[in-house]
Amino acid sequence: MASRFQGVEQGPPIEVFLLNRLFTEDTFQNKVNLGVGAYRDENGKPWVLPIVRKMEKQLAADETLLHEYLPVLGLEQFCNASVAMLLGEDSPAIAAGKAFGVQVLSGTGGLRVGAEFLNKHLKYDTFYYSTPTWENHHLVFVNSGFTKPRSYRYWDPKTRGIDFDGFIEDLKSAPENAVILLHACAHNPTGIDPTREQWMKIADVMEERKLFPFFDSAYQGFASGDLDGDAWAVRYFVSRGFELVCAQSYAKNFGLYNERVGNLAVVLNESAHVARIKSQMTWIVRGMYSNPPAHGAHVVAAVLTNKQLFDEWRDHIKLMSTRVMQMREALRSELVKLGTPGNWDHIVKQIGLFSYTGLNQRQCEYLIQEYHIYLLKSGRINICGLNPGNVQYVAKAINDAVTKFPDDHDNRAKL
Amino acid sequence: MAQVLKKLTTQVLKPNNVDTIVGCTGLRASSTWWNNVQMGPPDVILGITEAYKKDTHPKKVNLGVGAYRDDEGKPFVLPSVRKAEEILHSRGLNHEYAPISGEATYTDAVAKLAFGEDSPVIKNKSNCTVQTLSGTGALRLGLEFITKHYAKAKEIWLPTPTWGNHPQICNTLNLPHKKYRYFDPKTNGFDLQGALEDISKIPEGSIILLHACAHNPTGVDPKPSDWEQLSKVIKERKLFPFFDMAYQGFATGDVDNDAFAVRLFVKEGHQVMLAQSFAKNMGLYGERAGALTFLCGDEATAAKVMSQVKIMVRVMYSNPPLYGARLVQEILTNAELKKQWLGDVKQMADRIITMRSQLRAGIEGAGNPHPWQHITDQIGMFCFTGLKPEQVERLTKEFHVYLTKDGRISVAGISSQNVNYIAEAIHKVTS
Numbered sequence: 001m002a003s004r005f006q007g008v009e010q011g012p013p014i015e016v017f018l019l020n021r022l023f024t025e026d027t028f029q030n031k032v033n034l035g036v037g038a039y040r041d042e043n044g045k046p047w048v049l050p051i052v053r054k055m056e057k058q059l060a061a062d063e064t065l066l067h068e069y070l071p072v073l074g075l076e077q078f079c080n081a082s083v084a085m086l087l088g089e090d091s092p093a094i095a096a097g098k099a100f101g102v103q104v105l106s107g108t109g110g111l112r113v114g115a116e117f118l119n120k121h122l123k124y125d126t127f128y129y130s131t132p133t134w135e136n137h138h139l140v141f142v143n144s145g146f147t148k149p150r151s152y153r154y155w156d157p158k159t160r161g162i163d164f165d166g167f168i169e170d171l172k173s174a175p176e177n178a179v180i181l182l183h184a185c186a187h188n189p190t191g192i193d194p195t196r197e198q199w200m201k202i203a204d205v206m207e208e209r210k211l212f213p214f215f216d217s218a219y220q221g222f223a224s225g226d227l228d229g230d231a232w233a234v235r236y237f238v239s240r241g242f243e244l245v246c247a248q249s250y251a252k253n254f255g256l257y258n259e260r261v262g263n264l265a266v267v268l269n270e271s272a273h274v275a276r277i278k279s280q281m282t283w284i285v286r287g288m289y290s291n292p293p294a295h296g297a298h299v300v301a302a303v304l305t306n307k308q309l310f311d312e313w314r315d316h317i318k319l320m321s322t323r324v325m326q327m328r329e330a331l332r333s334e335l336v337k338l339g340t341p342g343n344w345d346h347i348v349k350q351i352g353l354f355s356y357t358g359l360n361q362r363q364c365e366y367l368i369q370e371y372h373i374y375l376l377k378s379g380r381i382n383i384c385g386l387n388p389g390n391v392q393y394v395a396k397a398i399n400d401a402v403t404k405f406p407d408d409h410d411n412r413a414k415l
Numbered sequence: 416m417a418q419v420l421k422k423l424t425t426q427v428l429k430p431n432n433v434d435t436i437v438g439c440t441g442l443r444a445s446s447t448w449w450n451n452v453q454m455g456p457p458d459v460i461l462g463i464t465e466a467y468k469k470d471t472h473p474k475k476v477n478l479g480v481g482a483y484r485d486d487e488g489k490p491f492v493l494p495s496v497r498k499a500e501e502i503l504h505s506r507g508l509n510h511e512y513a514p515i516s517g518e519a520t521y522t523d524a525v526a527k528l529a530f531g532e533d534s535p536v537i538k539n540k541s542n543c544t545v546q547t548l549s550g551t552g553a554l555r556l557g558l559e560f561i562t563k564h565y566a567k568a569k570e571i572w573l574p575t576p577t578w579g580n581h582p583q584i585c586n587t588l589n590l591p592h593k594k595y596r597y598f599d600p601k602t603n604g605f606d607l608q609g610a611l612e613d614i615s616k617i618p619e620g621s622i623i624l625l626h627a628c629a630h631n632p633t634g635v636d637p638k639p640s641d642w643e644q645l646s647k648v649i650k651e652r653k654l655f656p657f658f659d660m661a662y663q664g665f666a667t668g669d670v671d672n673d674a675f676a677v678r679l680f681v682k683e684g685h686q687v688m689l690a691q692s693f694a695k696n697m698g699l700y701g702e703r704a705g706a707l708t709f710l711c712g713d714e715a716t717a718a719k720v721m722s723q724v725k726i727m728v729r730v731m732y733s734n735p736p737l738y739g740a741r742l743v744q745e746i747l748t749n750a751e752l753k754k755q756w757l758g759d760v761k762q763m764a765d766r767i768i769t770m771r772s773q774l775r776a777g778i779e780g781a782g783n784p785h786p787w788q789h790i791t792d793q794i795g796m797f798c799f800t801g802l803k804p805e806q807v808e809r810l811t812k813e814f815h816v817y818l819t820k821d822g823r824i825s826v827a828g829i830s831s832q833n834v835n836y837i838a839e840a841i842h843k844v845t846s
Contacts, residue, residue, distance in 0.1 A: 004655065279455035
């Protein structure tokens with residue numbers, strides 16, 4: 001039957017979801033999912049944080065809690081607690097009324113609302129993203145009205161570390177008011193973060209070139225296991241006097257993936273601007289979804305504002321990040337044991353959920369087809385997909401892949 | 416965008432907000448990025464609620480916000496929703512990412528609710544239905560899709576008046592919007608002739624927004640025979656109907672009755688778009704449960720549309736929040752719960768209908784000379800009283816009854832405790 005939309009083209013599939021679907025449909029017994037970025041326990045199962053279960057039970061029993069609309073900018077308690085968690089409770093910016101939060105739809109929502117605001121109201125049209133970066137960054141900004149996407153060098157396949165000189169060079173040539181997308185910690189997909197000295201240098205250049213920092217903080221607490229440590233870069237920039245925004249996600253560190261809980265933190269130099277900015281963000285939100293979903297925000301707010309619960313949550317994060325670090329060690333150790341060609345130190349040097357293994361596309365395809373190990377063709381693996389039950393299998397597969405398809409390009413590490 | 420906001424500022428600005436704006440523009444310039452950000456216009460309805468909260472008068476009444484209240488003026492959690500929550504919690508589900516378009520069980524269930532269990536458009540899988548952030552999210556996603564993928568006249572026609580956020584969403588998308596006659600202030604009823612006249616002149620291929628039932632803000636719905644005429648002229652003009660259904664079940668108390676217009680149009684062969692909200696009919700306001708449907712003619716086109724919609728969702732919020740949707744799903748797929756829910760929603764609708772009766776009787780009983788039949792003719796949460804701005808101002812200042820300047824009241828804010836007081840107040844300001 002004829003339709004107005006007959007001419008609509010099939011949109012390209014999004015790699016990570018396609019991969020997930022293929023994994024789900026695969027009937028191979030020893031299949032391994034190293035694709036999607038979600039935490040898995042040692043049995044490869046999703047893990048609902050005990051504190052979340054506890055709070056959900058409590059909230060369900062609370063007769064005073066209804067399903068009323070949240071304010072457009074979200075649950076104030078939630079926003080304040082999020083900003084405090086990011087900047088530190090005794091941040092001078094908070095005390096001076098120069099920092100505030102807007103509840104948003106997880107990290108993506110924070111990026112979108114932030115980018116929309118910067119484009120529509122500050123008229124920024126140039127943004128820089130790292131090479132590589134999370135696959136959705138580019139499109140979010142472009143759809144928010146940014147017309148000039150640019151990249152800055154980041155991952156160096158030769159060293160499997162940061163191409164810092166390239167990074168700085170690219171920042172130095174960025175035009176004034178360019179928005180620089182920075183990963184606060186646990187860079188996705190590489191897992192390599194700048195050192196503190198490097199962050200200081202980045203700040204120097206950004207200050208000199210008058211560049212605007214937009215932090216993406218999807219893993220606070222998850223990277224090192226320490227909330228404050230993982231927020232160091234953001235706090236440093238604030239202490240340097242930068243005005244900035246930061247999209248905070250609670251998908252991973254609270255395991256609240258599908259409740260879409262996030263906060264967009266905004267730090268200004270003058271508290272007097274806060275009201276105006278809030279009013280404009282209100283209109284952005286109103287035109288998109290009116291007000292944010294309540295459930296997840298109530299859970300997070302309840303935990304963050306209660307010392308005992310907060311400490312309990314900190315333990316969960318420590319547990320998750322520790323398991324990740326253990327699996328990094330385990331994978332590297334297995335690879336070394338097998339005498340796998342190549343240097344695999346980067347696996348333990350990297351931090352957070354992901355590792356840029358350095359495997360090339362051919363090797364990745366082989367892993368998927370031959371071993372039913374699912375990973376992105378960029379070589380990114382989700383370390384959480386590893387557990388004592390499968391790490392040897394995965395190491396064996398990697399060993400096989402790099403042996404069978406030795407990388408003859410210069411950009412693969414000489415071992 | 417800045418121009419549009421400036422215009423809105425002038426339209427909605429209330430005296431007590433001018434100070435804030437003047438205050439801000441009087442600031443010294445400083446070396447920050449934010450200097451040129453203008454103060455956005457205040458939200459009218461929120462402003463009313465704020466003023467109501469500050470008022471200390473013992474008899475104050477809030478007839479502003481459109482959220483259901485029980486007879487004690489309290490928010491109402493539907494028993495079926497409470498039950499669904501218990502069931503949900505006992506399941507101990509995890510919080511893994513939902514599919515971008517929402518869970519299939521949810522989208523299937525909500526599509527069936529709207530179009531009918533046995534609807535051919537669902538049976539032949541020609542519907543593309545995605546979970547959205549309640550009604551607003553559906554409207555935004557649907558209209559944005561049109562701006563990106565609709566080949567014909569990218570302009571939308573809205574009824575006069577319509578929900579305040581409709582034109583705003585259009586403005587955000589730079590989608591031109593125009594008006595067709597709808598509400599007749601002379602009769603406080605539906606202006607069928609005016610609507611048909613205007614619609615017959617709309618450029619071919621344009622989008623026309625229709626409120627499926629319980630029109631917001633007027634409460635005036637076309638009769639079934641009116642809908643048939645609307646369907647005919649819309650078909651003749653080859654217009655693209657986009658239904659906003661935020662009150663299914665809430666209007667007459669019967670979900671099938673309330674979906675009459677949508678289903679009629681489908682029967683007549685229109686390939687409609689539909690925005691659904693579960694904010695009011697399940698009382699799930701803050702959980703943002705809704706859905707957007709495109710009827711695409713066949714399965715293959717629906718699949719292509721779906722692939723593009725997913726990309727748009729991905730760059731806005733990646734995937735939808737599940738808590739509210741899981742409750743909706745539970746209710747709609749559990750026969751017992753669904754029955755209970757249908758009862759709950761009827762209960763809400765009946766209370767509204769009763770309050771309308773009592774309000775009208777109260778005003779007429781006071782011997783007021785004006786006609787008040789429209790109070791009971793209108794349907795749903797809202798009532799366009801016909802009060803003029805000066806009368807509204809008196810209602811608020813003298814009687815502490817809060818409502819919007821256009822004379823709209825939320826009937827849900829009326830209870831057996833305050834209906835006489837309100838009737839009396841309306842009588843006084845109109846005699």
